[in-house]
Amino acid sequence: xxxxxxxxxxxxxxxxxxxxxxxxxxxxxxxxxxxxxxxxxxxxxxxxxxxxxxxxxxxxxxxxxxxxxxxxxxxxxxxxxxxxxxxxxxxxxxxxxxxxxxxxxxxxxxxxxxxxxxxxxxxxxxxxxxxxxxxxxxxxxxxxxxxxxxxxxxxxxxxxxxxxxxxxxxxxxxxxxxxxxxxxxxxxxxxxxxxxxxxxxxxxxxxxxxxxxxxxxxxxxxxxxxxxxxxxxxxxxxxxxxxxxxxxxxxxxxxxx
Amino acid sequence: xxxxxxxxxxxxxxxxxxxxxxxxxxxxxxxxxxxxxxxxxxxxxxxxxxxxxxxxxxxxxxxxxxxxxxxxxxxxxxxxxxxxxxxxxxxxxxxxxxxxxxxxxxxxxxxxxxxxxxxxxxxxxxxxxxxxxxxxxxxxxxxxxxxxxxxxxxxxxxxxxxxxxxxxxxxxxxxxxxxxxxxxxxxxxxxxxxxxxxxxxxxxxxxxxxxxxxxxxxxxxxxxxxxxxxxxxxxxxxxxxxxxxxxxxxxxxxxxxxxxxxxxxxxxxxxxxxxxxxxxxxxx
Amino acid sequence: xxxxxxxxxxxxxxxxxxxxxxxxxxxxxxxxxxxxxxxxxxxxxxxxxxxxxxxxxxxxxxxxxxxxxxxxxxxxxxxxxxxxxxxxxxxxxxxxxxxxxxxxxxxxxxxxxxxxxxxxxxxxxxxxxxxxxxxxxxxxxxxxxxxxxxxxxxxxxxxxxxxxxxxxxxxxxxxxxxxxxxxxxxxxxxxxxxxxxxxxxxxxxxxxxxxxxxxxxxxxxxxxxxxxxxxxx
Numbered sequence: 001x002x003x004x005x006x007x008x009x010x011x012x013x014x015x016x017x018x019x020x021x022x023x024x025x026x027x028x029x030x031x032x033x034x035x036x037x038x039x040x041x042x043x044x045x046x047x048x049x050x051x052x053x054x055x056x057x058x059x060x061x062x063x064x065x066x067x068x069x070x071x072x073x074x075x076x077x078x079x080x081x082x083x084x085x086x087x088x089x090x091x092x093x094x095x096x097x098x099x100x101x102x103x104x105x106x107x108x109x110x111x112x113x114x115x116x117x118x119x120x121x122x123x124x125x126x127x128x129x130x131x132x133x134x135x136x137x138x139x140x141x142x143x144x145x146x147x148x149x150x151x152x153x154x155x156x157x158x159x160x161x162x163x164x165x166x167x168x169x170x171x172x173x174x175x176x177x178x179x180x181x182x183x184x185x186x187x188x189x190x191x192x193x194x195x196x197x198x199x200x201x202x203x204x205x206x207x208x209x210x211x212x213x214x215x216x217x218x219x220x221x222x223x224x225x226x227x228x229x230x231x232x233x234x235x236x237x238x239x240x241x242x243x244x245x246x247x248x249x250x251x252x253x254x255x256x257x
Numbered sequence: 258x259x260x261x262x263x264x265x266x267x268x269x270x271x272x273x274x275x276x277x278x279x280x281x282x283x284x285x286x287x288x289x290x291x292x293x294x295x296x297x298x299x300x301x302x303x304x305x306x307x308x309x310x311x312x313x314x315x316x317x318x319x320x321x322x323x324x325x326x327x328x329x330x331x332x333x334x335x336x337x338x339x340x341x342x343x344x345x346x347x348x349x350x351x352x353x354x355x356x357x358x359x360x361x362x363x364x365x366x367x368x369x370x371x372x373x374x375x376x377x378x379x380x381x382x383x384x385x386x387x388x389x390x391x392x393x394x395x396x397x398x399x400x401x402x403x404x405x406x407x408x409x410x411x412x413x414x415x416x417x418x419x420x421x422x423x424x425x426x427x428x429x430x431x432x433x434x435x436x437x438x439x440x441x442x443x444x445x446x447x448x449x450x451x452x453x454x455x456x457x458x459x460x461x462x463x464x465x466x467x468x469x470x471x472x473x474x475x476x477x478x479x480x481x482x483x484x485x486x487x488x489x490x491x492x493x494x495x496x497x498x499x500x501x502x503x504x505x506x507x508x509x510x511x512x513x514x515x516x517x518x519x520x521x522x523x524x525x526x527x528x529x530x531x532x533x534x535x536x537x538x539x540x541x
Numbered sequence: 542x543x544x545x546x547x548x549x550x551x552x553x554x555x556x557x558x559x560x561x562x563x564x565x566x567x568x569x570x571x572x573x574x575x576x577x578x579x580x581x582x583x584x585x586x587x588x589x590x591x592x593x594x595x596x597x598x599x600x601x602x603x604x605x606x607x608x609x610x611x612x613x614x615x616x617x618x619x620x621x622x623x624x625x626x627x628x629x630x631x632x633x634x635x636x637x638x639x640x641x642x643x644x645x646x647x648x649x650x651x652x653x654x655x656x657x658x659x660x661x662x663x664x665x666x667x668x669x670x671x672x673x674x675x676x677x678x679x680x681x682x683x684x685x686x687x688x689x690x691x692x693x694x695x696x697x698x699x700x701x702x703x704x705x706x707x708x709x710x711x712x713x714x715x716x717x718x719x720x721x722x723x724x725x726x727x728x729x730x731x732x733x734x735x736x737x738x739x740x741x742x743x744x745x746x747x748x749x750x751x752x753x754x755x756x757x758x759x760x761x762x763x764x765x766x767x768x769x770x771x772x773x774x
Contacts, residue, residue, distance in 0.1 A: 004626075029626045080408050087410070102395075102416065109419045116419070117412025123422055123488040145423050191648045198660065215644065220625050234600065234625050241602040245558030252559055 003065055004029050005170055005203045006051070011060035011075075013043075013050040021047040021227045024060065026220075030170070033197055033204040035214035035235065037250065038224035044207045045175055047224070051205065052092055052173045053082045064089070067170055087117050091164025091172035091202075095179040097156035100163070101148045107134060107159055108144040114167045133162040137192060154185035158192060165196060174206040178213060190216050211254050215239055223247045271318040272350040277301055281319035281474075285465065288476035293438025294406075295389050300472040310343060310368060311469025313385035317366050320381065320465075321347065326354045328362035333370040333511065333528035340368070357531050369432070371453040373510045373532035376462035378479065384447040386468040389475065391435045391445040411443045414486060422491055431496065437484045438477055446483075452495045452511045457483040500525040505536035544612065545714050545745040546575040546598065551607035552769075553593055566769040567593045568604070573747075573764055577713070580736065580746035582760035590766050591749045595716050598747065599638045600628045611636055611714065633661050637715045639707030641722050643691060643699045651677065651694070651702050652687040658710040676705040680731055697723055701732075708735055715739055717748035721755050733758045 004027040011024040021043035028034050036044040049055045051062060053074050062074040066089050074082065086092070094100035101110050111130035112120075120126055131141040137158035139151075148156050157177055164172055177193075178186040194217055197204060208214060214221050214235050221238045223231040223246065230244040242248045269275065277299070284298040303311040321327065327347055331340040335357035343366060344355050356362050359374040366383040376382065392402045395413050405413065414435050421429045434451035438444045446457055447466055457464065457477055464477040477483060487493040501508045503524040510532055512525040527533035553568040567590040575581050583591040596602040598609055600620040609620040613635045618627060632638070643654075652673050659669035677687055680701040686694065691702045704720055717736070721729045729752070736746060736759045747764075750756040756763075 027624070027626070032626065032629075083408050083410065087412075105416055105420050106423050108423055109416045112419055113412050113416050115412075116415035117410060121415075121487075121489045123419065124490050126419065126488075127423075187647045198657075219629050232625075233603075234628060236601050237603060240596065241555075243556075243603060248558050 003069075005065055006205075007061075007063040008051065009061050011047075011050065011062060012058050013046050013055055014058045015046075019043070019046075019227065020058075021050065021224070024229060026222060026229075026232060028171075028203050028205065028220075030203055031197060031201045032220060033194075033206065033218040034220045034222065035218035036205065036207045036222045036224060037209060037211055037214055039209060042224040043227035044224050046227075048173055048175055048205065048207050052090065053077065053086070064171070087114055088167055089170050091167075091169045093157070093160045093164055093172060093174040093177045095176040097148060097151075097153070097160060100160045101156060103148050106145045106147055107139070107151070110148065110159060110163050111166050114163065118167060129166065130162075133166050134159075136165075136196070137162045138188070152185075154181055154189060157181065157189055161193065161196065165200065165202070168200065169202060171203045171205070174204060176207055176209070178208070178210065186213075193217065211239060211250060223250065268350050270323075270351055271321050271347070272303075273301065273315065273318045277315075278319040281315060284474055285316070285319065285476065288465070288474055289463070289478045291442070292478055292481050293442030293444040293475060295444075295473040295475045297472055298474055300469045303469065304346075305342070307470035308387065310339060310366070310385040312467030312471075312474065313366050313368070313383045313469075314343060314346070314467075315469060316383045316465050316467035316474060317347065317364065318350075320383075321351055321353060321364060323351070323353060325364045326356050326362050327351075328356050328359065328365045328531075329367075330365065330370055330372070330529075330531075331368040333372075333513075334530045336530065359529075359531055369448045369450075370511070370528060371449055371456045373507075373527070373529045374535070376456070376460055378461040380462040382462055382464050384449070384464065384466045386445065386447040386466045386473075387470070388433075389445055389466065389468040389471050389473040391433075391443050406442060409441065411437075414443055415488075418486060418488065418491075422488070428487065428491055428493075434493075435486050437486060439481050440484070442475075443486075444475060444477075450496065450511055451485065451493075454483070454485045454493070455495065459483075498525060502527045502533060502536070505533045505540070507533070507536050510536075542576040544574055544576050546573065546612075546747070547608075547610040547617070548573045548598060549608050549610075551594070551597060551609065552605045553590070553597060553602060554605050554769075568597070569767070569769040571607070571767060575714075575745045575747055577743045577745055578740055578761075580740055580748065580759050580761045581764050582756045582762070583747065583749050583764050583766055585766040585768070589768050592718060594766055595718055595747065595749060599632070599636060599716055601638070633658075635713050637707050637710065637712040639704055639715065639717045639720050641700055641703070641719050643703040643706075647692050648690055650688045651682065651691045654691065654702060655705045655709055658706060662710050672709060673705065676709050677702070679735075680705055681728060697725070697728065700724065701728060704732055704735070708739065711739075711742060712744070714745045715747075717746060717750075719749050719751055721750065721752055729755060 006028040009025050012022045013020040024047060038044045050057050057075040064072045064074050108127055108130040111133050112126040115126055131144055134141050139155055139158060148159055178189055218235045221235040222229045225246045231238055231247045238247060239251055242251045280299055284296045288296045303314055329340045329344040331337040348355055359372040364381050368385045390402055392413055395417055396402050418428050432450045433445055433448040434454055436444055436446050446454060459480050461479050463479055467474045485493040498512050504526050507527055510527045513528045514523055514525055516523050549572045551568050551571040555565040557563045585591055593602055597604050604621055610617040611620055611631055613631045618631050652670055655673035655676055656669035659672060682701055691699050700723060721732050733755055
């Protein structure tokens with residue numbers, strides 16, 4: 001608990017025309033959910049992709065502490081090592097299931113893939129683990145052999161969660177995971193996620209444009225505008241006492257339920 | 258260079274020009290040095306369409322010498338169209354001796370079988386490969402599959418085997434069954450039946466694979482470990498038949514099922530015609 | 542006397558950027574110290590900053606100046622300079638906040654909502670749920686409601702669920718924002734009892750109690766939140 005999972009300082013990704021993200025600093029601890037909010041084009045997805053090593057950083061440092069306690073500088077990490085961490089220590093949940101799932105193989109194969117990539121070779125055990133994870137994300141184990149194409153949008157997103165969490169990662173990146181979901185389905189997804197964060201102690205970085213999602217899920221929030229973090233802090237503080245003009249505008253735009 | 262064939266056909270020995278052969282040999286040396294690794298090469302237009310063995314023919318053309326004895330098989334048989342044509346082609350453009358005997362051959366080009374007669378040291382087998390990338394049906398992007406090879410990320414291949422078991426109760430892949438070469442590169446053994454996979458392991462012969470359309474070649478050098486992928490609780494196994502060969506009586510060769518009349522009568526015979534004949538002669 | 546809260550010279554001015562930068566000073570030079578076993582009732586005219594002060598103590602509002610030291614697990618943490626995860630730890634173990642309004646994810650059952658703080662304290666699920674049930678029962682939430690999400694409950698029921706959630710973990714400091722506001726007399730009496738029990742176990746309480754009877758019953762001291770200069774005029 002004393003050491004952060006992720007320490008980011010001075011991080012920048014510069015697309016050259018003022019676009020990108022700049023001067024990003026934050027720390028993230030086990031069991032914490034951090035939401036990155038901001039409008040389209042504010043650089044939040046760029047930041048997420050840079051943190052996850054999918055884009056190369058132009059400045060700054062991202063230090064990741066793995067399960068064994070060793071620290072890795074992600075901005076200079078070799079590709080092979082980055083991919084190993086991505087398989088075992090991280091997850092990435094995308095907005096569109098087709099980007100995060102293999103749509104042409106069964107749910108069971110989707111959940112098992114990371115385990116098989118890590119060398120598990122017992123079909124019966126893989127299958128049982130996959131079935132347990134389906135149940136954890138509230139999908140019946142009867143659906144193990146169905147393809148994701150036969151699933152609803154909410155189920156597909158929950159399947160993505162199972163596919164990512166099966167290797168018990170320390171850190172999960174999520175890019176607008178509730179973006180395409182109905183409100184009722186979204187509530188179920190958020191509830192599930194909150195429970196899994198609590199049960200597994202993973203740290204989550206979630207990009208969203210929905211402050212309501214941040215309120216329910218995230219202890220901490222970064223507000224981004226034009227590639228920069230204009231306000232960072234505890235989510236309830238940012239929502240109840242926003243300081244920056246842009247945060248105030250965002251908060252005043254929330255629909256009150 | 259054989260002057261006889263040169264003057265008769267106005268072609269270089271073995272059809273390809275010497276620079277092309279050199280390019281191919283360099284690629285082959287690299288392939289041998291990195292077992293299972295797919296080496297790109299500049300595939301030439303051959304006087305037959307892609308899919309008819311252009312990759313195998315170019316490999317054979319680049320390594321065949323005047324003293325070689327060539328055998329060509331198609332699905333185990335020496336007397337089917339593809340085999341006959343390729344054998345005749347090389348006879349014309351090289352003048353080398355040809356044979357149907359596995360034991361007598363120094364160079365064997367094959368479409369989709371490995372002979373039953375054990376290969377020996379010094380022999381070279383050339384396989385015709387339609388799709389060299391074992392991961393292709395699972396991952397369409399060449400950029401991505403090359404990365405997967407580079408980082409030895411082969412979980413995807415097991416996804417396919419997992420799907421097989423989930424759907425059919427067993428690994429239903431029966432040919433082109435993926436192998437791990439030298440504990441490093443995932444490779445396609447070409448569409449040989451999985452029955453032949455064990456023959457790849459620690460083979461005393463040099464095994465070369467050529468894909469003309471895909472412009473890739475790779476190799477399994479002699480005495481290389483070749484492991485067929487599997488699960489602990491679904492181990493790799495080869496096909497077995499209750500029948501023996503109807504012609505030679507062999508119990509341990511790969512059998513083809515042949516429909517013999519319109520009523521649906523059938524018989525099982527060896528796919529390897531040379532082996533079957535030898536078995537019959539041995540009994541006689 | 543063991544101090545648990547030591548707030549010095551707090552000031553707070555709201556700047557409304559949507560209103561052309563309108564500045565609203567609410568707190569100016571406010572100092573408050575609270576010791577274990579005390580219950581301080583904040584008083585003052587409406588809009589004078591009682592609620593702002595309470596939220597500032599919880600670090601829900603950022604102050605413009607001053608320091609808020611909270612005794613957390615044997616040492617002082619200044620909430621005005623602490624990092625977010627430190628504040629989260631202080632809130633988890635030391636500093637509870639009971640508001641009138643329940644904000645939770647729609648699908649979670651009342652029992653789980655109340656049990657959650659104990660799970661964060663490391664209680665087993667069974668133990669946490671058992672205690673949560675006892676708290677709900679004491680606050681007169683019928684057992685048939687326990688497994689239901691409180692979104693459909695009445696205002697008073699939601700408030701009592703919230704009180705149970707806010708008070709179940711024996712945190713050393715409790716901040717209470719009108720905990721009895723919309724309760725009937727019987728439930729108000731239960732909440733008063735709960736607050737007194739908290740004082741007895743040595744907790745420091747700071748609250749806003751509009752109901753004078755409640756204030757008289759639980760408060761050991763009145764703190765009149767002074768008006769900020771601009772508001773005096």
